[in-house]
Amino acid sequence: MNIGxxxxxxxxxxxxxxxxxxxxxxxxxxxxxxxxAELAAAQIxxxxxxxxxxxxxxxxxxxxxHRDDVDSVITAIGSHVDAVVVDALDGGPDAxxxxxxxxxxxxxxxxxxxxxxxxxxxxxNIPICGDDPAAKxxxxxxxxxxxxxxxxxxxxxxxxxxxxxxxxxxx
Numbered sequence: 688m689n690i691g692x693x694x695x696x697x698x699x700x701x702x703x704x705x706x707x708x709x710x711x712x713x714x715x716x717x718x719x720x721x722x723x724a725e726l727a728a729a730q731i732x733x734x735x736x737x738x739x740x741x742x743x744x745x746x747x748x749x750x751x752x753h754r755d756d757v758d759s760v761i762t763a764i765g766s767h768v769d770a771v772v773v774d775a776l777d778g779g780p781d782a783x784x785x786x787x788x789x790x791x792x793x794x795x796x797x798x799x800x801x802x803x804x805x806x807x808x809x810x811x812n813i814p815i816c817g818d819d820p821a822a823k824x825x826x827x828x829x830x831x832x833x834x835x836x837x838x839x840x841x842x843x844x845x846x847x848x849x850x851x852x853x854x855x856x857x858x
Contacts (some may be wrong), residue, residue, distance in 0.1 A: 693748065694752035695727040705835070708833055713731065716731065742765060801843060802814070805813075810836075811835045815849075827839075
């Protein structure tokens with residue numbers, strides 16, 4: 688599967704490494720720092736295209752950046768997203784993320800899936816929620832191929848339930 692990771696911090700890299708271990712073609716982008724995206728891509732031996740290119744060439748587009756960067760990501764990818772978007776944004780008690788439904792509205796897409804990826808490693812259980820069954824199935828398949836389990840937590844309106852109890856940790 689062709690998967691784009693939007694983000695370049697250690698957690699984004701860990702998610703990319705996990706997905707690459709499952710045989711996926713993974714790329715990185717970071718609208719705030721192209722150099723950081725190139726360094727992240729180099730760590731797993733892949734490319735760092737512009738976010739717009741990811742939005743039109745990837746099957747899954749995983750937002751693994753900080754929640755404050757969402758608007759700059761949306762500006763960078765443009766108004767047309769062909770990919771299923773995975774909201775894997777970070778957050779926590781001091782910076783709660785409650786925006787999966789807002790993200791879906793901003794992208795004008797029902798193919799947004801919220802995924803809580805706390806430990807991006809084989810064997811992890813990743814709770815997901817979303818409104819589009821085909822989009823959720825694609826996310827489940829991507830993580831299953833990496834040795835992970837997913838738990839379907841229902842519609843996207845349940846996204847607030849998928850907030851971490853503490854800071855997200857990179858493997």
